[in-house]
Amino acid sequence: xxxxxxxxxxFLPGPPVDNDQIEDIxxxxxxxxxxxxxxxxxxxxxxxxxxxxxxxxxxxxxxxxMAIRAARACLxxxxxxxxxxxxxxxxxxxxxxxxxxxxxMVQAGIGIPEVELHTSHGICSSSAMAIRAAxxxxxxxxxxxxxxxxxxxxxxxxxxxxxxxxxxxxAIDFDAEFLRWxxxxxxxxxxxxxxxxxxxxxxDWIRSYSHADSFPVCxxxxxxxxxxxxxSWQDFPTYAAAEAAGALLIRQDVxxxxxxxxxxxxxxxxxxxxxxxxxxxxxxxxxxxxxxxFRSRIFDLLQMSGAMIPYEKWFTNLYxxxxxxxxxxxxxxxDFLRQGSAETGDTLLCMVPESGRFxxxxxxxxxxxx
Amino acid sequence: xSRTVEIARPAExxxxxxxxxxxxxxxxxxxxxxLARIPLLQRLDAGTFTREDYLGLLLxxxxxVIEGSRWISRCASSFDRDHADVRSAIIGxxxxxxxxxxxxxxxxVAAGGDAGAIRTRTRNAGSEALHGYLMYxxxxxxxxxxxxxxxIIEGLGEKMAREWAxxxxxxxxxxxxxxxxxxxxxxxxxxxxxxLYGLLDRLCTTQQIADDMVxxxxxxxRLYALQIxxxxxx
Numbered sequence: 302x303x304x305x306x307x308x309x310x311x312f313l314p315g316p317p318v319d320n321d322q323i324e325d326i327x328x329x330x331x332x333x334x335x336x337x338x339x340x341x342x343x344x345x346x347x348x349x350x351x352x353x354x355x356x357x358x359x360x361x362x363x364x365x366x367m368a369i370r371a372a373r374a375c376l377x378x379x380x381x382x383x384x385x386x387x388x389x390x391x392x393x394x395x396x397x398x399x400x401x402x403x404x405x406m407v408q409a410g411i412g413i414p415e416v417e418l419h420t421s422h423g424i425c426s427s428s429a430m431a432i433r434a435a436x437x438x439x440x441x442x443x444x445x446x447x448x449x450x451x452x453x454x455x456x457x458x459x460x461x462x463x464x465x466x467x468x469x470x471x472a473i474d475f476d477a478e479f480l481r482w483x484x485x486x487x488x489x490x491x492x493x494x495x496x497x498x499x500x501x502x503x504x505d506w507i508r509s510y511s512h513a514d515s516f517p518v519c520x521x522x523x524x525x526x527x528x529x530x531x532x533s534w535q536d537f538p539t540y541a542a543a544e545a546a547g548a549l550l551i552r553q554d555v556x557x558x559x560x561x562x563x564x565x566x567x568x569x570x571x572x573x574x575x576x577x578x579x580x581x582x583x584x585x586x587x588x589x590x591x592x593x594x595f596r597s598r599i600f601d602l603l604q605m606s607g608a609m610i611p612y613e614k615w616f617t618n619l620y621x622x623x624x625x626x627x628x629x630x631x632x633x634x635x636d637f638l639r640q641g642s643a644e645t646g647d648t649l650l651c652m653v654p655e656s657g658r659f660x661x662x663x664x665x666x667x668x669x670x671x
Numbered sequence: 672x673s674r675t676v677e678i679a680r681p682a683e684x685x686x687x688x689x690x691x692x693x694x695x696x697x698x699x700x701x702x703x704x705x706l707a708r709i710p711l712l713q714r715l716d717a718g719t720f721t722r723e724d725y726l727g728l729l730l731x732x733x734x735x736v737i738e739g740s741r742w743i744s745r746c747a748s749s750f751d752r753d754h755a756d757v758r759s760a761i762i763g764x765x766x767x768x769x770x771x772x773x774x775x776x777x778x779x780v781a782a783g784g785d786a787g788a789i790r791t792r793t794r795n796a797g798s799e800a801l802h803g804y805l806m807y808x809x810x811x812x813x814x815x816x817x818x819x820x821x822x823i824i825e826g827l828g829e830k831m832a833r834e835w836a837x838x839x840x841x842x843x844x845x846x847x848x849x850x851x852x853x854x855x856x857x858x859x860x861x862x863x864x865x866x867l868y869g870l871l872d873r874l875c876t877t878q879q880i881a882d883d884m885v886x887x888x889x890x891x892x893r894l895y896a897l898q899i900x901x902x903x904x905x
Contacts, residue, residue: 512704514708515704515705515707515708516704516707516716517713517716517717528717528718556838557716563700563703564700566696566700567696567697567700570693570696570697571697573693574693574694574697598864601864602692602696605684605689605692605868606684606689606690606692606693606696607684607686607689607690607693608689608693
C-alpha cells in the first residue's frame, strides 16, 4: 500500500511584517532597540513573516485556530469528505494549552467525528513525525485517508514583557534573543490517501536520524539562564520564579548550531550510500534552512564529492514566509505546488533539520498523475 | 634534473574518488560524534572544562604528535618509484609537522604545566594502540589506505583550531600564547584540502584501495577517541 499527498493547505496570520516593523509588534525590551536584531536578520535573510499577535499583544489567532484554518484550506481543495478521514495526525511546538494534546483541540475545531488521533511532540521535526505516523497508518491499510496538521505559534514567546520578566535588556544574552528574530507563526496541512488523486505526490520514503546521544541540548525552553542551575522550569516553587530565572525563555545555543548543518549532510550522504537518494536525479530540494549555511568548506566538500544539490534545485519560502518551525515544511510544499514549476515525474526531497537536540528528517516525494 | 611532480587539486574527482570522499566524510562525522560523547570534551561543550583538563589534554597528545611525524615519514618511504609524486607530497607533510611537539610543550609550560612532566610522559593506552596501528600500516608497500588516517588527523587539527582553541581560552582564562599548537592547523587550510583532493584522486585507483582508506579512517577515529577517553581514566 502507498501513501499519496492529494491536497495541501496553509494559513499565515495577518499581513506580512517586514524587518522594520518587527519591534513595533514584539515590542522593545525596556523601551530600547535591540543591539542584535539587524545582525541576526542579516544572517538568516528573512525579509517578511507573519505574527498571530498584534502590537497590543492580543492573540489574533490561537495556535489551534491557525491549525484549523490550514486544515480547512487543505480539505476545501479536496473532494474527500471531512467526516471520512480516518486519522488526524497533528504536531506543534507548544499548544495553546499545556494539556491536553494539540490534536484534541484541532479535532474539536475541525469537527471530524470518531477520528483516530495522533499528536507528536518536539520542535521542527515533530512535523516529520506526524507525517510519518500518517504514512505508516495508510501503508498498513488501517485507514484510507489521514490529515496531517502542523502549526507554530512562536511570537507569544517574544513579547518584550517576557524578556523584562527575566531581567530585562541588560540580562538578555545572545542565545536568549537569537530566535526572537528568527521564528514566526503559521500552519500547514497535508491530506494523505492510499490512492492517487489527480496530480499528487507519492511518499516514496521517510527517514530520520536523531543524534541526541552525542550532543547537548541546542534549542530549548525550560532551563534557567544560569547554566550551572540544573533545575527545570517545573522545579521552581512558582512559575513566576521560573520566569524570573529565565527558564521560560526560548534559547538557542548558537555555538552548537554548526552541528545541524553537518548532521544534515551526514544523513543525506547515508541516504546516497544506501541508494535511496540519487542527487543527479533529484529535481527539487525543499528546506527551511537558508542555503548560505552550506557555503564555504562544506559546500566545497559536497561539490567535490558529487553530493551537492545545485542551488537552482533549492526551493525555499523562508525569506517571505519566515521560519515557521515545525509548520515550515507543510507550508513550503503548499507554496511550492502553487508556484507551478513542478512537473509530473519530478522528485522532491523535503529536509527537516531540528536543532533542539539534533534530529534530521528527510521525506522523498514523486509527483504522479492518477 | 627533472622537476618535482606536484600533487595539485584536480578540477573534478574521479567517480571512485567522489564516492570515497563521501564515505570519508561520513567516517569524519562519526568520529566527531564519538568525540562529542567523551566526558572531557562534553565539559568543553558544557562550559565546565578547566585548566587542569587542558593540561591533561596536552600531556596526553604530546606522544602522538611526536610519533605522528614518524609514521608519516615511514609511510612516505613505503611508496615505490611509481608513486614518487605521492612520496614527495607526504615527505613535505612530514617535514611541515615534525617539530610541532615543541610548540605543544611550550604551550603546556605557558599554561602552568611542568616541562619535566611532559617530557617524561609515556603513551596512554589509546596513543599506544594508535601509534602501533599507524606504524604497522605505514610499513606496508604503497600504503594508500593511510590517506584515511591523514583525513581524520588533519580534520581534527582543523577542528582544534576552529572550535577548541578559543573555547578553551574562554573557559580557562588562558591567553592565546598557551593555545598556539591548537591554532597552528588553521593556517594554510585551503592548501591542505587541495593536496588532499589531489592525493585522493591519484590514489583511488581500485575499489579495494578505496575500501582500505575508509577502513583506516574508521580505525584511526576509534583509536584517537580512545586516546582522548584515556585522559580522564588516568
